[in-house]
Amino acid sequence: MNLPSWWQLEVTAPFKLGPRELPGRIWTASGCFAYGLHAHDFRAADGTSPYLGVGAVVTKTVTPLPRTGNAMPRLVETACGALNSIGLENVGFEDFLANVLPELEARGVPTVVSLAATTPEDFGPLVRRLHEHASGFAHWHGVELNLSCPNVAEGGHDFGSAPATVARCVAAARAWLPDRALLAKITPNVADIAQLALAARDAGADAVSAINTVVGLDVDLRTGQPYLPRRFGGYSGQAILPIALAKVDQIVRGVGVPVVGVGGIAEPEDALKFFALGAVAVQVGTAQMRDPFAAARIARDLARR
Amino acid sequence: MKPSRPATRSALGRVTANALVSSAFLRLDLELDQPFTFLPGQFVMVNEPGPRSWTFSRPFSILAGAGTSLSLLYRVVGRGTAAMASLPRGAAMQVLGPLGEPFPAPVEGSTAVLLGGGVGLPPVFAWRERWGGPRDRAFFGARDGGEVPWEMLGNSWGISVDRAEGVPPGRGAFTGVVTALAAAEAGLAPGDNGVVYACGPAPLLKAAARLARAQGWRCWVSLEEHMGCGYGVCKGCVVPVREGNGIRNATCCFEGPVFDAANLPDLGDPSVLPGTAGGAA
């Protein structure tokens, strides 16, 4: 693409986020690239790796105990997007610490660890253990608190939709995370997302990630029932780009906290729109599922040299 | 011995042929912009190239491939496959693959019983092309004679049909389920070390697993589950598998699509835990 003249950032150059320097501004979003270990042997036609130029892999959200996730089916393709109801299936925090994070470190994958818990106070011990275990890791750069998953019964939405709860989660994590970036991933399914961002900033978050999926539903006309057993799912992909841009704009202009933009990014142009609004970095979610090279391609295409 | 998986490539394919090979199935031949290798049972994720393509790519088993050529066999069922069917020669297609766990290679001294149903033909067809020996037996089941790609299968496949219409003159087809045909005609002697390789709709896989259990054979099946990513990252395609005394989720795209039937409670093994059957569709 032809890059616009206002475009000044170097997306593959290191940049500061809170106490930490991250290697680049094009990231993969949580839940859409697993733990960042599945595509190391993949190659594009020009021989490049899907990790080339990727500033961080935000890992699939891990919870204190392993989760088996929701009943199938868990995915529905819709016009211009998809609904998911994965239900945070993950290996659990201890397995992640023992087996996944060391592998990411060994492979040199820049990592932001996504965490969820059922009460705000649970985040403290999790982050503390993470820090004790991995403080020497060179490639572990930060923590993203998932305060916005629509697909779990306990907590989930209602959990992260109160500013006071967001503040408690962030404060609990910040206390044990002196030297890594702390991000709060917030939900778009509230009246005023800026209030959540404000609460996160005041409690010590270095940035907010916005947005998580939008609550949605689709009906299977053969049965007259919703496709997903839990009826609602998280809507993502191309269709939510304007929603995400609007939410990011509300946060940037209303609160001034650094924002990592996520939602509907598939092409370099999409990412540029977030940067135009003031996002400091972006994440690629659903598009990374379709194409493991999506984030790497965007990073390459936005390079100014 | 498990062969190690060939490396996954992201390639751009050009359509060299795309035509009906029976009343229901089309064969799509692609010329890729780079060479790749695959093992029977592996699949590719395909998509329209370009920025605004389908949200999810579509999984298809590899029928054949060598160097830069790749062939798929497919049936039109929805909007993606309808779009594929209208691709002219020269049209471009994005391909990610090969992906997934292949069928195992033959074990010394064993005899393969290959079972394909409907669009489940490609993995077993590819197995036979790659590894088939003179003692192995291959069977294909279709709804009627018109659906059968007679020319592609030649004379060495046992054919079964639900309805006899459309069977060309001079060609024989058994009327009934393909596993009944296989049970009657596999021609294995007692004590023969049979191994079943099956791909097709759920009833076929269940019957294949039952047949194998009754004969004391090993049985490998390839499953179809709706997929988001096809490479193990989204957890959108999980199937229950037995592990130790319990059941866990396995990703159909990464740990499968080929599984040992004995590990799949949904295939009706009597030793399953109660209440777990019938989950995967």
Ligand SMILES: Cc1cc2nc3c(=O)[nH]c(=O)nc-3n(C[C@H](O)[C@H](O)[C@H](O)COP(=O)(O)OP(=O)(O)OC[C@H]3O[C@@H](n4cnc5c(N)ncnc54)[C@H](O)[C@@H]3O)c2cc1C
């Ligand atoms: C490992 C694997 C191998 C396969 N191999 C073949 C093959 O060789 N030949 C062939 O004709 N078909 C094969 N299928 C099924 C094929 O993927 C579907 O027919 C195809 O995705 C339908 O797409 P659509 O857009 O036409 O249907 P739509 O119903 O419009 O698709 C909507 C969504 O549902 C998914 N979907 C629909 N039907 C299926 C299905 N049966 N299995 C998985 N996902 C589905 C689509 O991928 C898409 O995400 C295979 C499936 C899997 C999982």
Ligand SMILES: Cc1cc2nc3c(=O)[nH]c(=O)nc-3n(C[C@H](O)[C@H](O)[C@H](O)COP(=O)(O)O)c2cc1C
């Ligand atoms: C299959 C799937 C799984 C997801 N899992 C998580 C998750 O575990 N944690 C999380 O914070 N967000 C999760 N998300 C949300 C994405 O990270 C992202 O916020 C959202 O999909 C919007 O971006 P996109 O349009 O680029 O996909 C998931 C999204 C999808 C599609």
Ligand code: FES
């Ligand atoms: S389709 Fe995404 S994990 Fe299997």
